[in-house]
Structures are given as structure tokens and as C-alpha cells.
Amino acid sequence: MRAPRSSPTLAVLAAALLLTGPAAAGAVAAPAAAAAAPTVRFADIPGDGGTVLKGNVVAPADTSRTYPLVVLPTSWSVPQIEYLAQAQKLAETGYVVVTYNSRGFLQSGGEIEVGGPKDVADASAVIDWALAHTPADAAHIGMAGVSYGAGISLLAAGHDPRIKAVAALSGWGDLIDSIYSGRTQHAMAGALLGGLGFLTGRPSAEFQQILKDFLGSNLAKEDEMIAWGKVRSPATYLDGINRNKPAVFLGNAWGDSFFPPNQYADFFSKLAGPKRLEFRPGDHATSEATGLLGLPNDTWTDTRRWLDHYLKGEDNGVQNEAPVHLSSRSGGGYEDYASWQDVGKAATKLDLGGSQRIATNLDSGADGGVTLLSNALDQLVKLPPAVSVPLLPRAWTGVWQSSAYGSERHVRGTTRLHTTVTPTKADGTFVAYLYDVGPLGVGKLVTHAPYTFHDRTPGQPFAVDLDLYATAYDVPAGHKLALVVDTVDPLYIEHNPAGAQLTFSSPAADPSYLSVPLREQ
Missing domain, CATH: 3.40.50.1820 (Alpha/Beta hydrolase fold, catalytic domain)
Structure with a gap:
């Protein structure tokens, strides 16, 4: 450090x-400053x-x-x-x-x-x-x-x-x-x-x-x-x-x-x-x-x-x-x-058990922010995009949360999502977000990534492996991590037909999980 x-x-x-709006052979050292x-x-x-x-x-x-x-x-x-x-x-x-x-x-x-x-x-x-x-x-x-x-x-x-x-x-x-x-x-x-x-x-x-x-x-x-x-x-x-x-x-x-x-x-x-x-x-x-x-x-x-x-x-x-x-x-x-x-070699797997079915084409409020602005604000004043996780509408948002961590945790590297998706239409898009959730339920965006599929058989489940964008973020003691999935984000073009629904499940033979490069301070 x-x-x-x-x-x-x-x-x-x-x-x-x-x-x-090593050094090449024969290199000639230049003077420290021009005359x-x-x-x-x-x-x-x-x-x-x-x-x-x-x-x-x-x-x-x-x-x-x-x-x-x-x-x-x-x-x-x-x-x-x-x-x-x-x-x-x-x-x-x-x-x-x-x-x-x-x-x-x-x-x-x-x-x-x-x-x-x-x-x-x-x-x-x-x-x-x-x-x-x-x-x-x-x-x-x-x-x-x-x-x-x-x-x-x-x-x-x-x-x-x-x-x-x-x-x-x-x-x-x-x-x-x-x-x-x-x-x-x-x-x-x-x-x-x-x-x-x-x-x-x-x-x-x-x-x-x-x-x-x-x-x-x-x-x-x-x-x-x-x-x-x-x-x-x-x-x-x-x-x-x-x-x-x-x-x-x-x-x-x-x-x-x-x-x-x-x-x-x-x-x-x-x-x-x-x-x-x-x-x-x-x-x-x-x-x-x-x-x-x-x-x-x-x-x-x-x-x-x-x-x-x-x-x-x-x-x-x-x-x-x-x-x-x-x-x-x-x-x-x-x-x-x-x-x-x-x-990111020290990874922790978070179980994504159960099954959650969400409607598409509705913006839950979870998103990746605004190009150039949001991450610049995070750089300058530590203000990433945020949502109230308890208030996210579950009808069109999937939410999974960890337990609260007793000490500070460091996310370093690439978070990976493995899940099973069953669509009602052949095409679709979803966006996965990882949030740092404080005691009041406010989630600060840690990372995210989109995923689009085409020509799938409606009603037929398929496995998805998605790398979220690499990052370095410190999760304070007492906070949780939350995976949130929805289908609309202004940053991206989505491909969800009208009336489409997506089901995220965790089959016994192929459990769903989130692998987070997480370690204690």
C-alpha cells in the first residue's frame, strides 16, 4: 500500500x-532539462x-x-x-x-x-x-x-x-x-x-x-x-x-x-x-x-x-x-x-437461492447512472448512483441480499454472476447491479453489467454467466451486499418484447450464485 x-x-x-473537445540497448540519456x-x-x-x-x-x-x-x-x-x-x-x-x-x-x-x-x-x-x-x-x-x-x-x-x-x-x-x-x-x-x-x-x-x-x-x-x-x-x-x-x-x-x-x-x-x-x-x-x-x-x-x-x-x-x-x-x-x-483471487460465493419472476420494460429506478457524470461524481465526492433497496418494486426487480458484514470488506476485481433464466419470449435484456446497502436500506452502486439474448426457446431455461465490470470498492462494517436485476437502464438498448417476463431460478443441479472478489480489510 x-x-x-x-x-x-x-x-x-x-x-x-x-x-x-529493460531499456533499449544504446539508449542515450537526455539532459534533465533543456537549456x-x-x-x-x-x-x-x-x-x-x-x-x-x-x-x-x-x-x-x-x-x-x-x-x-x-x-x-x-x-x-x-x-x-x-x-x-x-x-x-x-x-x-x-x-x-x-x-x-x-x-x-x-x-x-x-x-x-x-x-x-x-x-x-x-x-x-x-x-x-x-x-x-x-x-x-x-x-x-x-x-x-x-x-x-x-x-x-x-x-x-x-x-x-x-x-x-x-x-x-x-x-x-x-x-x-x-x-x-x-x-x-x-x-x-x-x-x-x-x-x-x-x-x-x-x-x-x-x-x-x-x-x-x-x-x-x-x-x-x-x-x-x-x-x-x-x-x-x-x-x-x-x-x-x-x-x-x-x-x-x-x-x-x-x-x-x-x-x-x-x-x-x-x-x-x-x-x-x-x-x-x-x-x-x-x-x-x-x-x-x-x-x-x-x-x-x-x-x-x-x-x-x-x-x-x-x-x-x-x-x-x-x-x-x-x-x-x-x-x-x-x-x-x-x-x-x-x-x-x-x-480478485479471493472470491466469496453468495447463494442466489429460490426463484424470482419479473416483468420487463419497466424501470425500477436501479440504473448505472449517466455517461461521464455519475462516475465523475463518484470520483470527486464519493457519490455513486444509489437506490432504496427495500423500496424497489419486486414485480419487475429481482433482489438477493447477503447478511451484514461484521467488519469492513474490500471488493477488488471482477464480480461474476451465474444463474438460470427462463424467458417467456425469444429475446430479452436484463441488467445486474451489485449494491452496497447501508443500515437504512440505501444502496450505493458497486458495479453492474448488461446481458442480452436472442433466439431462445420461450419457456426453456438456460444458464447465464455474466462478468460485471471490475472495480475496487470498500464495503463498511455493518453493511450488506445486494444483487439487483431489472430490465431497463438508460445506458443501454434493451430487447424485451412487450409483455415479456423473465424468471431467475437456482436448479439443484446447477445452483445460482454471485462470486464476489471480497476479502476482509
């Missing part, structure tokens, strides 16, 4: 800006096919030698000035930094490809340009970025062996498992990203059709949508990444409502090279947001340490630290683990 370090205080404001202030200049950079990408170059004033290169693609809908504060810090310590506005957005040319092949080719073209037009060292190249920039950086690392280090913050390893987890469309996230894309850029015809099919629940095109997403998922190129072995730093928030943490943890576990995973409280891009404003920020501090070691060869100790670094949503500093599997 480490003592707490600085934490974001302006995350909501910065998030709004974001969305609307003069870094230079900053705008540049038109030819991307794939000659498409002009608007960028900035921030570099040490002394051009008599070469420096490690860091390339920063921008976040979704954000101009190329996004990274200037961090670029300045990097350049002051001996980096050439090239930031560029991603294809299809704002002043850059082309169309929005959503991390497609042209975006990957753009990243390599920017590296080519930087090596030809800046004092960049071809042997020490890194990429980094937030959100969309993180995804492009990881994708590029699977294709371009020149990339020796990556810092991917609030990004994705698997695009489908991010916005279509549990085979359920993440409607609020998809609509927000699509709207911002139309507002600030030029979506390609392919992206427009995919978005239309996705939000319109065009299941006839599901295979096409999944194939489209796989092309844009770094997990698809794990063989290339593991062959190239760049040092990969992954940072994300527990409550990321665009790219939930499970898919990042799974991607991290499959990496073969040097790697580090950090999770903190917050929502999409809020854990690193204050750093973009130039304020103290743990995520960016650790990012710079990572790049300093793997691009400049600095012996700062980061290579010897535990590769998994977590901060609980409840506060109390940092925890380190040898692997992601070690985080």
Missing part, C-alpha cells in the same frame, strides 16, 4: 474539454495517401543532437492543442513531441475511420515525417494518447515495430467488448460519440452505416458490425504487439462508461512484453484530465516515468515495481499486485 498522491480536482471540467524553453510550432503533416493532418511539434531548443520521439494522436473531437501542457513537460526533459489531430476531425483532412487501417497508417506516416523534419531519434520512438489517441497508439504498436513504448490512457483493447458487452448496445455512449463525430468532423460512409445499424438494433448486420469492430481492436493484433514487444502502459478509470475496465484488464493479461496497468476512480478520461490542464496528476506522472525508462533508459525503478497499480474508489491510497489475476 502506498500513501495517497495527488488526485484530480477539476475532472468534470476537463472531461468536457476532452470530449468536446532553453522548448520550441513550439504548428505543422501540416502528410498522413496516409497525402491527407493533411494538423499537428504541433514541441521540441528542445538545442537541435545539435537527437532526442527520443513521442507521438500523440488526439482524442475524439479534440483539437491538436489537447496535449500541449504534457508535451511541454516532455520536451523540457529531452523529448521531441509531435501531436496531431486525428484524421477526419476539425482541421485535419480525410474522414473519421474510428481507428481503421488509414488511422494506423497515419501514425506511421507521422513517425516518418518526424524523423525527416525534427531532431528525433529513430531508435527511441514512443506513442501515447487519451481515449481515441490511446486506441490508435495501441493499434499502431501492432503494426509498426519502430514503436518501443506506448502509454494508452482511457483507451480500448477490444472495441466490441467495450460498447457491445453482454451483446448489449451501450446506447448513451454510442450516441454521444456519434453526435460529437458529426459535430466536429466528417464521419466516413462506413462509420455512418455502422452507427445507424448499431443504434437501430439491426441484428441482421450484427456479424458485419462485429467484424468492423475487430479490425479496430488492438486485441486482434496481439500477435504483432507481442512480436514487437513495446513497453505498454495502460491507464483507465473504474467507471469508464465508454471503455469499461474488464476489456483492458484482459488485454493487459495477454501482453508478453514489459507492461503496467493502472486503474483509478472516475469516468472516461477523468483520471488523467487535470494533467491535460497542466496540473499535478498521478496518471501523467507515471506515464512520463514509463517513457523515461523505456525510451531514455533512465533507471527510475519503474521496471521493478509491481505491474498492477490500483486506487480504490473509497480512497486510502494505492495497492500493488503482481498480476491482474492476483487482484
